Amino acid sequence: MxxxxxxxxxxxxxxxxxxxxxxxxxxxxxxxxxxxxxxxxxxxxxxxxxxxxxxxxxxxxxxxxxxxxxxxxxxxxxxxxxxxxxxxxxxxxxxxxxxxxxxxxxxxxxxxxxxxxxxxxxxDIMKTREFEELGVNVYKERTRAFIKIQEGCNQFCTYCIIPYARGPVRSRSEENILKEVSGLAHSGYKEVVLTGIHVASYGKDIKNTSLIDIIRKVHEIEGIERIRLGSIEPTTVTEEFVRAIKGMEKLCPQFHISLQSGCDSTLKRMNRKYTTKEYLRSVELLRENLKDVAVTTDVMVGFPGETDEEFNETCRFVEKVLFARMHVFKYSRRKGTPAASYPDQVAPQKKEERSRILIELASRMTLEYNKSFTGRVLPVLFEQEVKGKEGFMEGLTPNYIRVECKGDKDIEGQILNVLLREAKDDYIVGEIVN
Incomplete structure (x- = not known):
């Protein structure tokens, strides 16, 4: 063989x-x-x-x-x-x-x-207009399945090579998505993550469907207990969107809304399609309407032309929003993108310093968010054994808090109620309750 x-x-x-x-x-x-x-x-x-x-x-x-x-x-x-x-x-x-x-x-x-x-x-990927079907029936990981619902990106942020690597937006048919989710539910998966290159664009290229429509239909599939969304744009989170998802109990109250910068002039140079004011309004809409919501994000440091003041603006904005989790990464010059030829490229040591400042801030925010849930009982979907800790299992709450508990391997794939006892840097120590 x-x-x-x-x-x-x-x-x-x-x-x-x-x-x-x-x-x-x-x-x-x-x-x-x-x-x-x-x-x-x-x-x-x-x-x-x-x-x-x-x-x-x-x-x-x-x-x-x-x-x-x-x-x-x-x-x-x-x-x-x-x-x-x-x-x-x-x-x-x-x-x-x-x-x-x-x-x-x-x-x-x-x-x-x-x-x-x-x-x-x-x-030539830029001429491709059809979604290429590559279905998955069984995942090696038994608890959570990723479902690709969309391909490509039409945003053309000035730093990003991905539109040239993935081509224009192509949405997968509802029929194929629902068939795959139903099969995974039948195989015992409790959680699905709707993912894509630019999930927010789902349905823009095909008639009679939208991101809300597909979430609604996946929500109806028996056996699926949790739905998560891949990274979305602040422009997706409108009053209409929030109204539509408010009653969907299976949709996890965790939204990864890409920020990239907390400074409007940097956002403009990046060709991002929103302002910090619009971003903040999206976060407020979620927090006003959904209980225990977690907002997570990505932030880039060292974009060409980013001054100390612009970076400080980002820090102030990030602290104002108070993210549950924040991924920080340094700008990387990609040949073929507009930003590669921009003047005032930021020195590597400056990027390193800014990255360290924001990573420390990210850790503080995660700890603060986690602490706000100690003493509460929340459902945890247990995923795997904790590496290096015998007799401990870990999993996620609906709002994406990582929880570690004493437990045997046989609870893998189960959703159990856990008393959240002690907040650590990026997880909470909990105790399973009946």
């Missing part, structure tokens, strides 16, 4: 796509093995959000060949899409596919096995 191994870099969408491709290989008779093991075929799903992502992708390609020098190495994903020639030249790469036609990967592999050599199947 031939063996195949997979490695995923980057986002939840990439993870979903790797799961789907792994299933295709399994159905074709391959045994799926760990990436560190010897395999006949290695598939590396790459990311290109930062220069570091590119470098990691190249490292994993080389590692695959070291594991078995006679293996076939297939490179797919965003880095493959944006730099196919560069990827093709990496020693050991046999097949480059990109972010479309991945459903034909086995066909391409067969052709390669017959004729040998190297193949590059990367096409």
């Amino acid at each position: 031939k063996r195949a191994a997979f490695y995923t870099l980057g986002c939840k969408v990439n993870q979903y796509e790797t799961e789907a491709i792994s299933e295709m290989f399994e159905k074709a008779g391959y045994k799926i093995v760990d990436f560190e093991d010897e395999a006949d075929v290695y598939v590396i799903n790459t990311c290109t959000v930062t220069n570091l992502s590119d470098r990691k992708s190249r490292q994993m390609i080389r590692r695959a060949k070291r594991n078995n020098e006679n293996s076939i190495v297939i490179v797919i994903g965003c880095y493959a899409q944006t730099a196919p020639e560069e990827v093709s030249k990496i020693e050991g790469v046999n097949l480059v596919v990109g972010t479309k036609d991945r459903s034909r990967i086995l066909e391409y592999l067969k052709e390669l096995e017959t004729s040998g050599g190297r193949r590059n199947y990367v096409g």
Whole structure:
């Protein structure tokens, strides 16, 4: 039996796509093995959000060949899409596919096995108008399933390479989404995460559906107890949106609303489509209408031209909003994006310093948010054993607080009531109650 191994870099969408491709290989008779093991075929799903992502992708390609020098190495994903020639030249790469036609990967592999050599199947993603179906029936993780509902992005933020890597917005049909969710519910999954490259754009390119419509329909599926949304835009959170979700008990009160900067002039240079005032109004709408809501976000430091005052504005705004969690990352210059040629690029040491300040602020906010829930009883979906702590299990509350409890492996996949006792840096120690 031939063996195949997979490695995923980057986002939840990439993870979903790797799961789907792994299933295709399994159905074709391959045994799926760990990436560190010897395999006949290695598939590396790459990311290109930062220069570091590119470098990691190249490292994993080389590692695959070291594991078995006679293996076939297939490179797919965003880095493959944006730099196919560069990827093709990496020693050991046999097949480059990109972010479309991945459903034909086995066909391409067969052709390669017959004729040998190297193949590059990367096409023009900007001309793609159809959503490519890559369904998942079984996840290796038993508690939470990611459902890809949308592909591509039309936003063209000045720092971002992703629209060029993923192409224009394509929405998945309601029928296929609901069929996949129903199958996962039947397999025992309690939580689904609706994800995509730009989830807020779902339905913009097809008739008679919208993000609200698909949430509503997933909400009706029996067996699904929790629904989460991938990252959304502040412009999505309107009064109409909040009114629509208010009665949806399965929709988790946790919203990841991308901020990027808390300074209006920086947001403008980034080509973000909102102001800090509009962002704050979205957060207020959620907090006024939903109980225990958690707002999480991403913030970038060191965008070209960001002055000390602009950075300080971001810090002040972030403290004003008080996020439950905040991911901080440094601007990375991406060739082919407008911001790469902007003047006043920020020095690496300045980015490092700003990043450290915001990460410390993020930790304080998370601790403050967690402390506000101590003494409360909340339902926790237990996901896995705590690494390095024998006899402890961890999981998430609906509002995305990570909780650790004494417990056995048999509670994995169960939703149990937990008394939240002691807030730590980024989790709470709890005790299961009947």
